[in-house]
Ligand SMILES: C=C(OP(=O)(O)O)C(=O)O
């Protein structure tokens with residue numbers, strides 16, 4: 001079938017064509033590049049290149065519209081950042097050429113972003129692209145751009161800048177593969193909004209030569225080099241079956257025998273609501289509010305928070321909207337809420353509710369904004385705390401929520417201690433939502449950020465499933481709902497297993513909703529239960545997947 005590379009599928013669909021690489025060969029201005037002594041003239045060149053770049057990015061954004069416009073506007077702001085301009089002026093004042101000064105000043109920003117954890121590190125590609133655009137203008141060399149081709153191709157790159165992704169022509173580019181990037185990168189988000197199959201974080205992407213025929217599966221993350229005709233045909237027919245099944249799956253989530261499993265969307269802010277609605281979300285199961293707080297020097301004010309929360313509540317009249325209070329710390333550091341000191345293991349340090357217990361005012365203001373946002377809407381606001389560890393944490397949060405007038409307060413179950421003691425936590429939580437991403441990280445002691453530990457970052461690990469089962473059982477006995485909002489819910493096979501374990505709602509990135517809806521519609525509750533028991537009885541991850549599938553025969557026409 002040809003050599004296979006693996007990455008992270010971030011935008012589903014199958015693309016097949018010869019590869020064309022995007023090369024970013026902007027020469028790095030040498031460290032000793034000095035200007036001719038006229039610093040003022042050199043500064044004018046630098047500032048006008050920065051301004052022209054900002055204008056060009058804005059114009060591209062206006063042409064592209066939608067999500068791309070926001071991303072490109074953010075890049076234009078980077079090019080116009082006054083602190084950056086000051087740093088460039090200072091460096092030119094010390095003798096550097098305009099190109100060298102821009103390159104050095106942006107390297108400082110890059111370092112800061114790259115070390116600031118997953119969410120900000122994902123913005124490095126955006127910044128690099130801005131730098132390349134300004135420096136190439138100053139050096140008079142062409143701006144890096146997508147290769148021209150009259151025939152369709154698979155675009156392969158180290159990383160793709162949003163400015164490139166936004167203007168990709170889906171008639172020409174049938175898919176893309178990048179070595180860098182993560183599921184939360186702008187590039188991944190734009191690929192989904194363009195409907196382009198895409199695989200990121202593909203370690204072998206550099207080995208793909210121009211002209212190699214490449215088959216990209218944006219659901220599984222598989223990239224096959226020089227596939228046989230049969231492999232291509234099989235992948236295409238699977239994708240067509242999946243797309244047809246997904247298209248016909250509409251309405252509320254339910255198993256084939258009518259057991260209701262509300263399907264909710266994970267969102268990071270109002271910008272994600274259109275996709276949630278388009279994909280038939282029945283509400284929001286996880287509103288990651290920290291996105292409103294990232295990338296800024298101060299916390300958003302009361303009115304701004306009220307507006308952002310109300311947008312979600314108004315999008316789902318009568319529906320359920322679960323908002324998670326600020327989950328900062330570890331991979332989501334906030335400028336205005338630093339950790340108490342250097343933490344050798346930030347994921348095991350002060351994050352989530354732990355941070356809020358040290359800064360109760362920040363939580364109080366968020367809860368007050370949520371309570372106000374709900375006024376005059378008829379959505380059912382649910383508020384939950386991240387990183388709850390024990391009963392004392394759960395009681396503390398329940399009291400804080402009650403005094404802010406929040407009616408439904410729950411906890412995330414993402415620490416094994418909380419899962420094991422769920423029956424006790426249930427007394428002070430109206431609902432549970434299992435965060436399988438962190439629950440897996442902590443159960444298997446495998447840092448989410450470390451690429452080499454993927455075997456232990458798999459929520460199919462039977463130990464993780466045992467903890468989900470314990471939580472769902474405790475919730476059931478206490479008469480409480482128990483959702484899952486980690487990535488596990490987006491895996492259509494695992495979603496059926498979770499339902500069989502007793503999970504009552506599933507929440508996921510919007511684009512995963514149709515496949516999960518289709519998978520549930522093809523499986524009875526009894527089949528889901530049998531699949532769950534088989535997965536729990538399995539010895540390994542592979543056994544768990546294989547034996548669970550064995551009970552879910554209806555999934556075969558989805559190619560699962
Ligand atoms: C949903 C979760 O939270 P986050 O991914 O934001 O940590 C989780 O841990 O599963």
Ligand SMILES: [Mg+2]
Nearest residue numbers: 414435437438
């Ligand atoms: Mg988490």
